[in-house]
Amino acid sequence: MDLIETIFELIDMRSFSNLWFWIVLAVLWSSTSHWVLGVPWDMVQRAKNGDEQGIVDLHDMVRINCNRILYIGRETGLLLAGFVCFVLTTLCLLGFVYGNEFSQALFLIGFPMTLVALLSVYTANRITRDELVGEALYKRMHYHRISTQFVGVLSILVTAMWGMLVNMSTGVLGG
Numbered sequence: 001m002d003l004i005e006t007i008f009e010l011i012d013m014r015s016f017s018n019l020w021f022w023i024v025l026a027v028l029w030s031s032t033s034h035w036v037l038g039v040p041w042d043m044v045q046r047a048k049n050g051d052e053q054g055i056v057d058l059h060d061m062v063r064i065n066c067n068r069i070l071y072i073g074r075e076t077g078l079l080l081a082g083f084v085c086f087v088l089t090t091l092c093l094l095g096f097v098y099g100n101e102f103s104q105a106l107f108l109i110g111f112p113m114t115l116v117a118l119l120s121v122y123t124a125n126r127i128t129r130d131e132l133v134g135e136a137l138y139k140r141m142h143y144h145r146i147s148t149q150f151v152g153v154l155s156i157l158v159t160a161m162w163g164m165l166v167n168m169s170t171g172v173l174g175g
Helices: 003-010 019-034 041-048 052-097 101-130 134-170
Strands: none
Touching: 019 101, 019 134, 041 052, 041 134, 052 101, 052 134, 101 134
């Protein structure tokens, strides 16, 4: 066997019947839900519970991460948006028009993550513009986390339904 055959045998390209795909999907959404604007959720909880050092740390991390997100948006926003749209369109066409299952899987991961990225830019802008601190900051972070979780649950539901349809129609699990 040559190297490429061995790699493709080891990494099953039928994504929706591959356990590793579902593990990656679960870890991705779990991590995305835990890290709100690059800040771990337990840090928000610690600050909300009144820990003095936690409050200072949270405000510093939120300020740093919001400034970073907005800087990236200002400096490379248009170029990055064009590139992401190109990649998502390519994956969508390859996956759903030409029937490439790997492209479908990547699109079903990439598109919702793009929505979360846009939501992060929006939230960072609101926090910076309104100079949120204290309870208002905690509320905005909570709203962002709930929105991210909603996108994640919807994404996992759509991906699971599509994956079951693909698996049933290709006969991977059955006949």
